[in-house]
Amino acid sequence: MAKREPFSINGKLIEAGTSEILEIQVAGLYDFTQVSIPLEVIHGKEDGPTVFISAAIHGDEINGVEIIKRLRTHSALKKIKGTLILAPIVNVFGFNAKSRYLPDRRDLNRSFPGSERGSLAARVANIFMKEVVKKAHYGIDLHTAAINRNNFPQLRADLKDKETKDLVLAFGAPVAVNSHLRDGSLREASRKEGVKMLLYEGGEALRFDEFTIKIGIRGCMAVLEKIGTIKPRKRKSSKEHKVFFSEGSQWVRAPMSGSYRSLTKLGEIIHAGEKLATISDPFGRHAHDVIVKNEGLVIGMSSLPLVNQGDAMFHIAYFEDFEELSDVFDQDYDFPDLES
Numbered sequence: 001m002a003k004r005e006p007f008s009i010n011g012k013l014i015e016a017g018t019s020e021i022l023e024i025q026v027a028g029l030y031d032f033t034q035v036s037i038p039l040e041v042i043h044g045k046e047d048g049p050t051v052f053i054s055a056a057i058h059g060d061e062i063n064g065v066e067i068i069k070r071l072r073t074h075s076a077l078k079k080i081k082g083t084l085i086l087a088p089i090v091n092v093f094g095f096n097a098k099s100r101y102l103p104d105r106r107d108l109n110r111s112f113p114g115s116e117r118g119s120l121a122a123r124v125a126n127i128f129m130k131e132v133v134k135k136a137h138y139g140i141d142l143h144t145a146a147i148n149r150n151n152f153p154q155l156r157a158d159l160k161d162k163e164t165k166d167l168v169l170a171f172g173a174p175v176a177v178n179s180h181l182r183d184g185s186l187r188e189a190s191r192k193e194g195v196k197m198l199l200y201e202g203g204e205a206l207r208f209d210e211f212t213i214k215i216g217i218r219g220c221m222a223v224l225e226k227i228g229t230i231k232p233r234k235r236k237s238s239k240e241h242k243v244f245f246s247e248g249s250q251w252v253r254a255p256m257s258g259s260y261r262s263l264t265k266l267g268e269i270i271h272a273g274e275k276l277a278t279i280s281d282p283f284g285r286h287a288h289d290v291i292v293k294n295e296g297l298v299i300g301m302s303s304l305p306l307v308n309q310g311d312a313m314f315h316i317a318y319f320e321d322f323e324e325l326s327d328v329f330d331q332d333y334d335f336p337d338l339e340s
């Protein structure tokens with residue numbers, strides 16, 4: 001068998017059957033400290049797809065950083081087919097500042113595909129496109145909820161695409177949401193390059209959430225298995241990871257300003273007419289119940305119990321197979337086979 005060609009990245013060649021951690025320099029700080037995006041490239045001996053797993057495109061969404069840190073220690077990754085690129089911190093500026101944004105206040109996930117001569121965000125996006133995305137067939141981008149919000153582990157993907165939907169099923173997060181592509185997102189730019197992408201999100205910004213991390217590791221490994229990067233592994237349990245596909249979702253908003261105590265939690269089934277919280281003034285006066293109109297599952301909620309009128313409080317997803325969903329989620333959601 002002919003030796004596989006080396007993988008070329010950032011002016012470097014990585015030989016087949018080796019892996020390397022490298023740093024791609026981006027603009028420095030104004031004190032002249034150099035800033036670079038850390039990447040690990042695992043270039044398998046045998047041919048196969050190229051796949052990237054990225055995190056912290058929003059710099060404060062750090063669950064994915066931990067997912068990649070633990071994922072890379074899996075022995076299955078020592079012998080892969082194709083090429084795996086791990087990008088634990090894409091927005092290095094935001095990560096160091098514990099911020100979603102870049103120093104220019106731009107959102108990197110609205111700046112793709114970027115440009116060589118554009119804003120700082122556009123330049124970072126451009127480098128990531130050029131060095132990583134354009135070389136890949138598949139991608140998994142890891143997120144959490146935005147600051148002061150918490151999300152139940154969920155996948156966002158183009159569910160109309162058959163292969164992408166199969167990857168969603170393989171990943172096996174409890175909930176999948178068919179989400180529209182946002183202008184300037186990595187997912188939109190990837191799709192234009194023909195890259196099949198999943199976006200996984202769960203937990204809060206600036207926190208590690210063990211439940212989300214474990215589902216994330218298991219999901220990434222299952223996708224790598226599905227596309228042939230790693231060999232199928234023996235299962236400890238034969239239980240299926242049922243994925244519920246949401247028909248749509250809506251935020252329940254604060255009917256008035258005040259503080260509140262939540263009566264529900266993430267992953268909880270709710271029924272039409274149920275009370276989710278009571279908002280009142282600091283003395284408990286002017287109490288006003290927050291009632292949900294439709295049955296569904298709580299997939300996101302504010303973790304800040306202070307609201308102005310109109311603020312988003314609870315994110316409720318709707319499902320066609322609500323009865324089956326209720327059976328699975330009725331008790332505290334127990335995810336099978338979570339030792340990752």
Ligand SMILES: [Zn+2]
Pocket residue numbers: 058061143144145
């Ligand atoms: Zn995000």
